[in-house]
Amino acid sequence: MAGRLSRRSVVAISVAAGLAFVAVVAFVFSVLVTPGIGDPFTGRALYVYPDSTAAKAAATASGGDRAAFERIAQTPTAVWLTPEQHGLDDVQEFVYELVTAAHDARALPVLVVYGIPDRDCGSAGGGFSAGGLTDADYPLWLDRIADGVAGYPAVIILEPDSLASAPACGATDERVRQISGAIDVLSARDTTIYLDGGHSSWLSADDQAALLERAGVRRVRGFASNVANYNSTDDELAYDERVASIVGGSHFVIDTGRNGNGSTGDWCNPPGRALGAAPGAADGSGGHDADLWIKNPGESDGTCNGGPAAGQWWPEMARELAAG
CATH class of the missing domain: 1.20.5 (Single alpha-helices involved in coiled-coils or other helix-helix interfaces)
Known part of the structure; x- marks a missing residue:
């Protein structure tokens, strides 16, 4: 009909x-779920951690020092999670308080997970940041970080230098296994993960890409480059685009905290450096997600060129970076 x-x-x-x-x-x-889709930074403010070393230094400084230190303190920088500062007993509570504070501030926190066993070639003599957890405790620590995130959005920079240094440390297989396992734990929460991507004056793009592939970069958002280094953004961008193309179009972030004057070729407390581009989302072209201040400006690289121990606040460096 x-x-x-x-x-x-x-x-x-x-x-x-x-x-x-x-x-x-x-x-x-x-x-929402697939790695490589959906830039986590666009339209999001980045969290400013109120208890950073720069903030503490600014609170007791005066005059020009106070202005320089406040400039760093008021810029969003990553919060580093190390077992030396936040171990198995308290890392979960610390992370939970941090991500909920960021949520209340309507901002996105950036966390650096930095506790891998034999960190910084520990068993091979070790660098200035040697340390980390035992192979047995590391996954437990990661579990507690994941529980602390508790479903709140967070960006995680996973173990800077761990993959790029693995061949020289004689630990490639161990590093790949550890990073792959860390991805399993941390990706179960609402996290956006970037693996260690080295930097443009370290491994070749082919070698870095091979390490990223083995560790599981296609299971996460991408990789981070220039962490705690000084290479120019242009150099890093060219390098990262080559690495990304090899690993199937991965995304990446660049540490611009201290690269305002580029690199002298010295990675450890080189003089005459400057703060780089402010952190925030990139322009949306290619795989470049964001510029971030990952290594906190003003913190020493180690006992070199007159600096204090790695991670310690160094007023002279902070003044120079802010003035550069």
């Missing part, structure tokens, strides 16, 4: 509508 649909037509329409709904759900799920 005219104006009435046959049973077959009704079924066909129902099936088509159902398939369309499934397609929409699948697309939304892919945007």
